[in-house]
Amino acid sequence: MDISVVIPLYNEEESLPELYAWIQRVMNANHFSYEVIFVNDGSTDRSWQVIEELAAQSDNVKGIKFRRNHGKSPALFCGFEKAQGDVVITMDADLQDSPDEIPELYRMITVDGYDLVSGYKKKRYDPLSKTIPTKLFNATARAVSGIKNLHDFNCGLKAYRKEVIKNIEVYGEMHRYIPYLAKNAGFCKIGEKVVQHQARKYGVTKFGLNRFVNGYLDLISLWFLSKFGIQPMHIFGLLGSLMFILGFIAVITVGALKLYAIYTGAPYILITDSPYFYLALTTMILGTQLFLAGFLGEMIARNAPERNKYQIEKEL
Numbered sequence: 001m002d003i004s005v006v007i008p009l010y011n012e013e014e015s016l017p018e019l020y021a022w023i024q025r026v027m028n029a030n031h032f033s034y035e036v037i038f039v040n041d042g043s044t045d046r047s048w049q050v051i052e053e054l055a056a057q058s059d060n061v062k063g064i065k066f067r068r069n070h071g072k073s074p075a076l077f078c079g080f081e082k083a084q085g086d087v088v089i090t091m092d093a094d095l096q097d098s099p100d101e102i103p104e105l106y107r108m109i110t111v112d113g114y115d116l117v118s119g120y121k122k123k124r125y126d127p128l129s130k131t132i133p134t135k136l137f138n139a140t141a142r143a144v145s146g147i148k149n150l151h152d153f154n155c156g157l158k159a160y161r162k163e164v165i166k167n168i169e170v171y172g173e174m175h176r177y178i179p180y181l182a183k184n185a186g187f188c189k190i191g192e193k194v195v196q197h198q199a200r201k202y203g204v205t206k207f208g209l210n211r212f213v214n215g216y217l218d219l220i221s222l223w224f225l226s227k228f229g230i231q232p233m234h235i236f237g238l239l240g241s242l243m244f245i246l247g248f249i250a251v252i253t254v255g256a257l258k259l260y261a262i263y264t265g266a267p268y269i270l271i272t273d274s275p276y277f278y279l280a281l282t283t284m285i286l287g288t289q290l291f292l293a294g295f296l297g298e299m300i301a302r303n304a305p306e307r308n309k310y311q312i313e314k315e316l
């Protein structure tokens, strides 16, 4: 099979028939063999009935129905598990992404040899309250992930080589950072294509402004995990050691000051009057805590099922 289209959706009943008809048109015009996997993320409207109707009319339609709303990332995860096409394309269900981009995305993966191609909504039809923070978000994501050529990490329209989606695990709200996940898994040929973007035709956006807070925190987690996920002691041990060195210097200083006070005939000067005393106290406690966090982290990492999961590309 050439292409799997994975579409996560939450309350998008009005858009679905139009979207599927459009995809069908594009696929038939280009003679692709394909499947469209609709992942109904706990919609409370008629979305699932619509998917059932589409599936009754066409063998290319597949559906997954969540019992409740889990989020876009879990929906993508389950769609990816089921996908069989050589190239897997994700798109939003709200008709903001255009199926007309599919043939070129497919070509970039199969001919140009990209592992992942992300859409870039250069001209966006979204409110300013969304586009300006998005610029900031993308600049941060570029800097942290080291993927310098991407302008639009969170574009719903993306194409993947099948190996990519079978070797990464999207969870939580990590759909914003799939290129970063792919890069961490060793898929480095990541490209970008400028895509058409439409204003939302039906329904409303499903993400509020908290997307930026969560997105920022997720980026920090991802950075931390990719750097120290397997060896947490490397960071906590380093910070703990720095604390101990600081504490040690502070202790020596306190001692020296006291000796000096005795020597100069002022033994009534208390060591608790010295700022170094408090410095010694806090750094020693912090250092111990950091080491403890490191040891606990190591014990958790030792039991993690993926501690020995490597990306093996080929074997002879």
Ligand code: UDP
Pocket: 007, 008, 009, 010, 011, 012, 041, 069, 070, 071, 072, 075, 091, 092, 093, 094, 096, 156, 204, 205, 206, 207
């Ligand atoms: N979506 C989903 N589960 C959710 C939220 C959103 O499957 O919990 C889907 C939604 O139906 C749409 C896509 O994710 O197909 C993108 O969502 P939306 O268009 O609301 O995001 P925006 O375009 O505003 O970034």
Ligand code: MG
Pocket: 092, 094, 096, 200, 205
């Ligand atoms: Mg949208």
